[in-house]
Amino acid sequence: xxxxxxxxxxxxxxxxxxxxxxxxxxxxxxxxxxxxxxxxxxxxxxxxxxxxxxxxxxxxxxxxxxxxxxxxxxxxxxxxxxxxxxxxxxxxxxxxxxxxxxxxxx
Numbered sequence: 001x002x003x004x005x006x007x008x009x010x011x012x013x014x015x016x017x018x019x020x021x022x023x024x025x026x027x028x029x030x031x032x033x034x035x036x037x038x039x040x041x042x043x044x045x046x047x048x049x050x051x052x053x054x055x056x057x058x059x060x061x062x063x064x065x066x067x068x069x070x071x072x073x074x075x076x077x078x079x080x081x082x083x084x085x086x087x088x089x090x091x092x093x094x095x096x097x098x099x100x101x102x103x104x105x106x
Contacts, residue, residue, distance in 0.1 A: 008062050016059035018066040022047050023055070 025033030026048040
């Protein structure tokens with residue numbers, strides 16, 4: 001039981017960190033934040049407009065709110081390729097992720 005409780009606490013911590021970071025990115029530079037997170041304009045507006053209480057309540061979910069954008073083997077391989085220079089690998093993966101559709105509200 002303790003392991004499950006610990007895991008749920010960690011999920012909540014990740015959720016809160018993700019939401020706070022997402023809000024920071026979107027408030028600093030909305031277009032760049034949307035690009036880096038791979039989210040739509042509508043979803044960006046919802047995340048950026050959450051109050052602190054709403055953010056904490058949403059983070060308390062037992063489900064991960066963020067997801068890996070590495071659904072494609074090519075993207076993950078580009079990021080993990082030790083043979084390429086770091087800047088080249090990052091640029092390649094950014095191009096691959098930019099070609100993916102943005103996330104939408106369910």
